[in-house]
Amino acid sequence: MADKRVDQTPDDSRRRFLKYTGTAIGGAVVGGVIGSAITGGFKKKNAAPAPSPSPAPQAQASVDFNVAPMFFNQAQMAIAEAAAERIFPKDESGPGAAELGVAFYIDHQLASPWGVNARTYRMGPFVKGEVTQGDYLSIQRHELITMGLQSLEDTSKSKYSKSFVELAPEEQDAILTSMEKGEINVVNGVTGKTFFNQFRVLVMEGVYSDPLYGGNKNMLGWKMRKYPGNQMSYAEIMDKDQFVAMEPRSLHDHYAAH
Known part of the structure; x- marks a missing residue:
C-alpha cells in the first residue's frame, strides 16, 4: 500500500498564514499585535517611565453592621x-x-x-x-x-x-x-x-x-x-482548682476562624 504524504510548502508557514489572514479581513488586525508581527516584527519601544508608587491606602476602621436599627424609628x-x-x-x-x-x-x-x-x-x-x-x-x-x-x-x-x-x-x-x-x-x-x-x-x-x-x-x-463566652474547649483548665480568667470569645470569633 502506497505511503500517503502531505506536501508542505512555504505557504503553510505561520508567517504567510498571518499575512494572508490580515489581508483577508481588510486590515482589521493590522495595527494590533498581529499587525506588528506582519509589518516588521515586535519592535521594542522605549520603556515608559514607571509610575511613582502611590501611597499605601489607609486601613479603614472596621464597621460593625450590627449597630443599625431594624425596627425602631x-x-x-x-x-x-x-x-x-x-x-x-x-x-x-x-x-x-x-x-x-x-x-x-x-x-x-x-x-x-x-x-x-x-x-x-x-x-x-x-x-x-x-x-x-x-x-x-x-x-x-x-x-x-x-x-x-x-x-x-x-x-x-x-x-x-x-x-x-x-x-x-x-x-x-x-x-x-x-x-x-x-x-x-x-x-x-x-x-x-x-x-x-x-x-x-x-x-x-x-x-x-x-x-x-x-x-x-x-x-x-x-x-x-469574667465570663469566658463561647470557648471551643475547657480541656486545658478542667483540672485546675483555682479560677482561671479567660479572654472571652464570641460566636463570631469561631465563624471568622473558619
Whole structure:
C-alpha cells in the first residue's frame, strides 16, 4: 500500500498564514499585535517611565453592621436607650446599657419572628390570669414594647413637660418606678408592669448575650463578670482548682476562624 504524504510548502508557514489572514479581513488586525508581527516584527519601544508608587491606602476602621436599627424609628431608639440605661446604668463596675448597645439588641429582637410571637399560641380567649400564671397578651411583643415606650414619653410630657430623654436621671427613675408598679396603663388594660417586666428582661439579655445579636458590645458585659463566652474547649483548665480568667470569645470569633 502506497505511503500517503502531505506536501508542505512555504505557504503553510505561520508567517504567510498571518499575512494572508490580515489581508483577508481588510486590515482589521493590522495595527494590533498581529499587525506588528506582519509589518516588521515586535519592535521594542522605549520603556515608559514607571509610575511613582502611590501611597499605601489607609486601613479603614472596621464597621460593625450590627449597630443599625431594624425596627425602631429614631425617637423610639432614643427612648429605649435612655430607659435601658436607667435599668442598667454605668457605674464603677463598668459600662451601662447605652455603651453596651443594648437598644440595638432590643431593636433586633423586635424585628425578628420573636417580635411577632411567631412561635406562641395566639388563639383567644385572652383572659387575665393569676399572678402566678403570668400574662397572656392579645397584642404582639413588638406592640407591647413600642406602646410602652410611647407611654413613657406621654407620661414624661404630661408630668414634666419634657421628652423622656431630656429628663434628669431621678425623673426617669420615677416614671419607670410607676411603670414597674403598674400605675401606668399601656393599652387595653395592659399595665406598665407588663411592659416593664418584659423590657427589663430584654435589657439584661442585651447586656449579657453574645455580641452577634447586637448587644454586649466588645464583650464588655462578659468581661465585667469574667465570663469566658463561647470557648471551643475547657480541656486545658478542667483540672485546675483555682479560677482561671479567660479572654472571652464570641460566636463570631469561631465563624471568622473558619
